[in-house]
Amino acid sequence: MHLGALFIASHVLASGSVREIARHFRLSPSTVSTATRQLEIELAMKLTERSSGELATLIASGRVLEGLTPIRTAVGELGQLAGHEGATGEIFETWAARVPIKIVAIERFLEVADQGSINRAARRLRLGQPQLSLQLANLEKFLGRRLFERQAQGSVLTEEGRRAYQIFMTISQAWNDLKSAADERYRRAARSLRIGSIIPTGSESWVARCLGLLVSEWNARRSNNAISLVSMTADDLREALKSGRIDVAILDSVFGLESFRHRELLQTDMVVIAPPQSTETTVADLVAGHAICMPSPRTGLGHAAMAFSDERASNRRFRSRDITAADSLPVIVDLVANHGYVSFLGRVSAMPIADKVRIVDLDEHLTMSYHVAFNHRKAAADASMMIIEAVARMTSEPAAQTFRQPADGDRESAA
Structure with a gap:
């Protein structure tokens, strides 16, 4: 990800319009859309969506925009260092939207500055010294400033280099804060067990009661996998299970789910x-x-x-x-x-x-029959067994004469 793309994406999140930002920065709409998609990919979260042909920013975009504010400010300071004294207005913003400096280049500049030596930094970064030297030279060329003095004992920051160091440190810290939040979201999502069910008639329904029992007992066992629940139509449940968006599905038909394990819950x-x-x-x-x-x-x-x-x-x-x-x-x-x-x-x-x-x-x-279908994850199999046990307890209640548990011979299927 480079600074120009971050600058563009932050303006899209602020304005909610790709075409407006494209006109303002004199860029193609596809370039602006690509910058926004790159940010979503880097942060592993959806920030915008199309609604009736218009771009709509999602709730999460507000937090990301706030996290990008220090970077936008730092880009303004970088513009001053590069000779754009006003660092405001359309001319500056057109320049800022095209800054080709990548975050990785910033991190490598900071490493050289901290080590005081290109050779030592190259070893720590596991890069070739010529490759690192070329990246620093390109950075100096773009800014039009000499950032390091090459001396016998190493590389020392110039006065402009010290200014660049403070600017780049601000950018690096802000970006790492955004990325660490994204990484934590990814870890939570990877641990989460996603369970989908047909939409219950209400809180008093057997589906709602079954899921309530599942959550209560799952959390009591202190499982490492957090549970995420969603209700949708049976048709959507099948598609969500196939696409991997959910791990377990409670539904009234297993048609089309031959490649998944499934058990009949009740009749x-x-x-x-x-x-x-x-x-x-x-x-x-x-x-x-x-x-x-x-x-x-x-x-x-x-x-x-x-x-x-x-x-x-x-x-x-x-x-x-x-x-x-x-x-x-x-x-x-x-x-x-x-x-x-x-x-x-x-x-x-x-x-x-x-x-x-x-x-x-x-x-x-x-x-009629209701089923639970689940994928290969052990946590999905464990949750499905708990759902089956919950339904078994519910069917044994005195008031549960309206449905029956499948007989022992009823099938369990796995393809």
Whole structure:
């Protein structure tokens, strides 16, 4: 990373506009975007994102911008050393955006100054002495100042070299502070165990209770791996597990996850949830008389429910009002409880919200299964076993007659 790119990126974070900074510095938008991406890569964090064609700065960008402030100030002082006395205004900023001095060159300059010898510094840096001498010569050429006096006993800083030393020390310290924070974030992320689950109906649902038990017991065991939880749709869970963004997934279908280990957590029967004030007594009448909301047909629940509802009433009055991809169970529950829709859930998910909706049995038994799928990490396997144990304890409770634990012969798969 070189100082010009840092100067550009800091202005992007401050203004929130690539094109504005490109015009101001007389650079191409691609050059400005590249500088910002380089900073994100160096710090291992996302600072900006595109939203409706516009650049949006994220919360983390504020802290990074604050950390870059000493570097921007130091670049101004460097401009004065290089002969830009005003060190302000468009002319200076155009120069600053093109400063080719790399952070690594700054570190090597500081090492030579501290050692008082190019040879000693080269040995410590494990570089060839000619290579290090050339880098120092290029630095002096760019600044138009002689930074070292070569003497028999070594290299001594000139007056301009001492000024450069203070400026470069400020830049080095500020950059190392930013990098050390990034390194710590990376270490935390590497240790973190990322667990994804289907979106629970609410805090009272079996999914929420299961994850609560997991976190409590995981932390009680003082595991070296911190747990990070996220809820998303079953389709997104599969993609996140495949891409490595999560390590463990709790979902209602393991379709497409043949390359991952997975276990069936529990089985339950599917029911209809209807508005509390509804009076229809059969599934066919409920489906015919109400609009339907359900998860995406790409999920196990959505696929089964869509096929079942289509078979029961193919010429419904409310077909034009259907929502068949509301991949948020809290939204589905609200549509049923407050807006006259009907939907389908596993009984295990419906029972905790029985005070909000009316539960109607299907006229035929239709079994649903929930699964835990996980990758090769030992921590992922450990967490999955704890999830299985948590569900086993929940199914053994007196009130847990709404779902059953898989029999001993049920499968565990690993490809």
